[in-house]
Amino acid sequence: xxxxxxxxxxxxxxxxxxxxxxxxxxxxxxxxxxxxxxxxxxxxxxxxxxxxxxxxxxxxxxxxxxxxxxxxxxxxxxxxxxxxxxxxxxxxxxxxxxxxxxxxxxxxxxxxxxxxxxx
Numbered sequence: 831x832x833x834x835x836x837x838x839x840x841x842x843x844x845x846x847x848x849x850x851x852x853x854x855x856x857x858x859x860x861x862x863x864x865x866x867x868x869x870x871x872x873x874x875x876x877x878x879x880x881x882x883x884x885x886x887x888x889x890x891x892x893x894x895x896x897x898x899x900x901x902x903x904x905x906x907x908x909x910x911x912x913x914x915x916x917x918x919x920x921x922x923x924x925x926x927x928x929x930x931x932x933x934x935x936x937x938x939x940x941x942x943x944x945x946x947x948x949x
Contacts, residue, residue, distance in 0.1 A: 873919055877929045877936040884934070886925055888918040898922050 875886040885901040898910040898918040910921040926936050 873922060874939040875922060875926055875936055876939055877926070877934045879929075879932075879934045884929065886922045886936075888922065890915065898925075900925060 873888045877884040887899050888896045889899055890896050894915055895911065895913040896915060896918040897908050898921040900907045900909045910918060912918050930936055
């Protein structure tokens with residue numbers, strides 16, 4: 831696991847420009863989370879408006895419930911919770927619709943891959 835983090839850090843430092851770094855950091859983080867365990871996140875949605883990025887995700891609880899998490903400027907906020915396994919999806923869809931009605935473009939992340947960018 832330490833080697834994977836060192837490689838991720840190298841990729842982030844090798845690209846110039848804060849937007850590219852933020853974009854690569856976001857996807858490297860998603861890849862790291864998916865490689866640890868795929869059952870932790872039931873839903874992950876990435877929303878973009880020009881250079882700004884927001885993420886919406888659900889975290890499954892061990893008791894079978896979930897919590898809805900909204901990430902803005904790299905800070906996670908729990909925006910809701912449910913005792914039902916898929917109960918947080920409606921919370922995230924409401925936030926997604928609000929963002930999309932305000933010129934944001936949102937996509938659900940099914941799988942993440944890392945590719946090399948050329949400048």
